[in-house]
Amino acid sequence: MTDKFSANVGLYLLILLLFLLILIPFIAPKFYLDLSTQILIFILFSVAYNICMGNGGMLSLGHGAFYGIGAYAFALLLKKTGAPMTVAFIAAPVVSGVFGMIIGFFLVRVGFWYFATLTIAFGQLIWVICYKWYGLTGGSNGIIGLPLSSFIMSKTNFYFLTLVIVVTSVITIKRIMNSPFGIMLRSIRDNAERATFVGINVPRHRQFAFTLSSFFSGIAGALTTVFHRGVFPEYVAVEKGIEPLLASLLGGMHVFFGPILGSALMLSLDNYVTRYTKYWQLVMGALLLILVLFFPDGVLGYLKDKKWKDMLHRWRA
Amino acid sequence: MILEIQNLNFAFGGLIVTNGVDLVLKKGEIRAIIGPNGAGKTTLFNLISGYYKPDSGRITFKGEDITNIPPHQICRRGLARSFQVVNIYPRLSVFENIQVAVLSHHGKQADIFSPALKIFKEDTFQILEDVGLIHLLKVRGDNLSHGDKKRLELGIALGNEPELLLLDEPTAGMSLEETVSTMTLVKDLTEKRDLNIMFTEHDMTVVFGIAESITVLHQGTILAEGTPEEVRKNEEVVRVYLGEAI
Numbered sequence: 001m002t003d004k005f006s007a008n009v010g011l012y013l014l015i016l017l018l019f020l021l022i023l024i025p026f027i028a029p030k031f032y033l034d035l036s037t038q039i040l041i042f043i044l045f046s047v048a049y050n051i052c053m054g055n056g057g058m059l060s061l062g063h064g065a066f067y068g069i070g071a072y073a074f075a076l077l078l079k080k081t082g083a084p085m086t087v088a089f090i091a092a093p094v095v096s097g098v099f100g101m102i103i104g105f106f107l108v109r110v111g112f113w114y115f116a117t118l119t120i121a122f123g124q125l126i127w128v129i130c131y132k133w134y135g136l137t138g139g140s141n142g143i144i145g146l147p148l149s150s151f152i153m154s155k156t157n158f159y160f161l162t163l164v165i166v167v168t169s170v171i172t173i174k175r176i177m178n179s180p181f182g183i184m185l186r187s188i189r190d191n192a193e194r195a196t197f198v199g200i201n202v203p204r205h206r207q208f209a210f211t212l213s214s215f216f217s218g219i220a221g222a223l224t225t226v227f228h229r230g231v232f233p234e235y236v237a238v239e240k241g242i243e244p245l246l247a248s249l250l251g252g253m254h255v256f257f258g259p260i261l262g263s264a265l266m267l268s269l270d271n272y273v274t275r276y277t278k279y280w281q282l283v284m285g286a287l288l289l290i291l292v293l294f295f296p297d298g299v300l301g302y303l304k305d306k307k308w309k310d311m312l313h314r315w316r317a
Numbered sequence: 318m319i320l321e322i323q324n325l326n327f328a329f330g331g332l333i334v335t336n337g338v339d340l341v342l343k344k345g346e347i348r349a350i351i352g353p354n355g356a357g358k359t360t361l362f363n364l365i366s367g368y369y370k371p372d373s374g375r376i377t378f379k380g381e382d383i384t385n386i387p388p389h390q391i392c393r394r395g396l397a398r399s400f401q402v403v404n405i406y407p408r409l410s411v412f413e414n415i416q417v418a419v420l421s422h423h424g425k426q427a428d429i430f431s432p433a434l435k436i437f438k439e440d441t442f443q444i445l446e447d448v449g450l451i452h453l454l455k456v457r458g459d460n461l462s463h464g465d466k467k468r469l470e471l472g473i474a475l476g477n478e479p480e481l482l483l484l485d486e487p488t489a490g491m492s493l494e495e496t497v498s499t500m501t502l503v504k505d506l507t508e509k510r511d512l513n514i515m516f517t518e519h520d521m522t523v524v525f526g527i528a529e530s531i532t533v534l535h536q537g538t539i540l541a542e543g544t545p546e547e548v549r550k551n552e553e554v555v556r557v558y559l560g561e562a563i
Contacts, residue, residue: 180425180433183409187417190406190458197366198418198477199392200426208427254408 021163025156037159039267040166041223042247046259047170048216049244054253055177056209057189058108059116061241062123063217065103068236070096070218072130075143075231085149093218099126100214101207108206123238131233142232152226162223169216174256176212185209246284250291252298261300318380319344319481319513320365325374327364334360335371336537342481347507348515349528353558356534358517359401362483366398367391378481393422397479399470401486401517407459411450414458414469416441418476441476447506448472464495471503475510484516488523496520500527521559525549533558 024036045067052058074092077083083091103122107115130137137143152158176182184205188195192202225231234240243266244259251262266284273280295302320342327335334357342348350358363369365376367388376384383391397418406414419437420428445451448468453461461469467487474482487503488496500523507514518524524531524545531548533541535558541551548554 175432176429178432178434179429180420180431180436181427181429183413183417183433184421184426186409187406187413190408191404194400194404194406194473195417196388197368197392197398198473199389199421200417201387201389205426 018167025159030155033155033159035267035271037155037162037227039264040159040162041220041227042243042263042267043260044166044169044223045217045220046244046247046251046263047173047256048213048220050248050253050259051173051177051185051209051213051216053245053248054255054258055182055185055189056206056213057112058206058210059112059245060119060210060213061116061245062119062121062126062238063213063244064236064238064241065123065126066096066100066214066217067221067224067240068126068130068231068233069099069214070221071225071231071235072137072143072221073218074222074225075146076136078146078148079143082147085147085152089222092222093215096218096221097211097215100217101211104207104210104214108203108210119241120238123236123241127233127236127238130236137233140233142230144230146225146230148226148229158226162227165219165223169219170260173212173216177256181205181208246288249288249298252301252304254297255300255304258298258300262298265299318342319346319378320515321375321377322365323375323377325361325364325376326372327360327369328372334537335364338374338534338537338539340532340539340542342513342515344513345511346513347504347527347529349524349531350515350517350534351519351521351524351531351558352534352540355536357537358534359485361534362398362485362515362517366396366483392477392479395478395480396483397474397477397481398483399467399474399485399487401489403463403466403470405458405466405469405473407457409458410455411458411461411469412441412445412454415444415472415476418473419444422477444472444475447475447509448502464491464499467491467495468499468502471499471506475506478510479512481513481515484514486517486519488518488520496523503527
């Protein structure tokens with residue numbers, strides 16, 4: 001293998017993966033098409049979440065709120081204002097982002113644990129509004145019967161739309177994380193005090209990261225709404241916000257592709273395990289336990305640190 | 318005159334830590350701040366760099382009042398500092414550790430589209446070379462030895478191209494060889510980069526070796542100030558701090 005090839009091996013793998021993703025609607029049964037669509041949406045949510053967690057060192061436990069706001073904003077715009085679908089789809093993440101910016105303003109000035117606690121508080125607040133305000137949000141019934149175009153109702157079309165949106169968003173996020181802004185965000189994660197003393201406005205930087213994260217979570221929320229043909233209060237729940245955290249932990253939150261792998265693994269396992277047992281959460285719980293105890297950096301983090309090479313070496317010796 | 322401090326006061330609750338400190342730093346000067354533990358040396362640095370707000374008094378940097386502006390803005394005006402306890406970015410590489418400061422200095426905080434790996438590479442390499450860490454540029458911060466971490470801290474502070482550098486015990490915890498090489502480095506940098514340096518230090522060989530002037534702090538007030546020779550001969554200083562050692 002030449003050096004040039006091995007240096008670009010990651011890129012080739014990605015292109016191969018993308019090629020496979022394009023093939024899915026033509027070769028896979030309908031069930032897998034649905035699963036793939038869900039995985040793609042979840043990937044976007046996790047990658048968006050990881051802007052905060054892995055890059056910003058901000059443990060958000062209320063990210064369901066931003067996912068949900070995107071979903072509700074999209075549904076409400078369609079249903080109540082009769083806005084065209086494209087407009088509603090573009091506006092939804094913006095609404096999420098604005099909420100993220102406002103809520104972020106209050107959050108970014110406090111320490112790690114207070115931050116986490118406050119995200120739950122804000123998450124619950126948004127959830128209560130969605131769950132109880134029947135007049136606006138349909139309460140526990142959610143909002144169904146959205147006027148979606150027949151183009152988007154086709155599962156194959158929607159799959160491709162999702163693929164394009166998710167891939168574009170993920171590439172955009174990757175670019176932002178590799179920008180000066182991204183490096184500074186990671187420097188704040190590592191040591192906020194030091195970052196202040198190299199001239200970084202830490203609260204503002206964090207707030208912007210939180211806003212970005214909310215914005216992209218909102219896109220994922222709006223996509224889910226189309227997928228399920230409606231919105232339900234579960235989207236806003238704190239449990240929903242935990243899912244991308246688990247995916248990030250599983251794949252490795254300090255590696256950009258960690259949450260992507262984690263999301264795919266999590267949903268695939270979910271589908272696979274539920275065929276055999278009702279206790280899918282039990283399996284997930286056990287998996288997490290093993291992960292946190294033995295592979296705290298996640299699957300990709302473990303592979304990247306090349307610890308497995310040491311292990312292999314020791315085993316051989 | 319680069320830095321001027323007038324009648325600076327600061328207290329933690331009832332404990333007065335800085336008591337009417339007046340200090341003037343001339344351009345091009347290397348100043349050591351010495352004094353026993355608890356004399357208020359680190360607090361003085363924290364006040365100058367904006368980490369604490371003084372209760373009263375005035376701090377002027379390059380003729381501008383910086384008394385009540387936030388630390389990141391003081392830094393942007395050209396006043397950088399290092400810390401007594403190693404204070405680096407443990408998960409970032411040595412290169413990134415320094416590049417963050419360089420990018421920040423060039424006002425790239427809001428740049429979300431340029432690939433960071435390709436910009437201000439030369440500036441970052443220059444600093445890495447200056448502090449002697451160029452061979453370790455890909456190593457993660459937390460995998461460095463203690464001496465290299467302290468050097469990295471110095472590098473981070475240089476990334477802001479400061480005019481005044483506050484070094485809080487730059488050689489704390491270093492071996493004798495590391496101390497000597499670090500202080501030679503600091504001295505070289507001062508000349509090369511046209512820096513003003515103010516540092517605290519417990520190692521008197523270092524202090525008398527490189528400082529051009531010395532301020533002695535004791536219980537929050539200035540006990541003596543002058544050239545190393547004058548300070549060494551000051552009876553009061555000898556009594557409270559230097560003792561029989563010198």
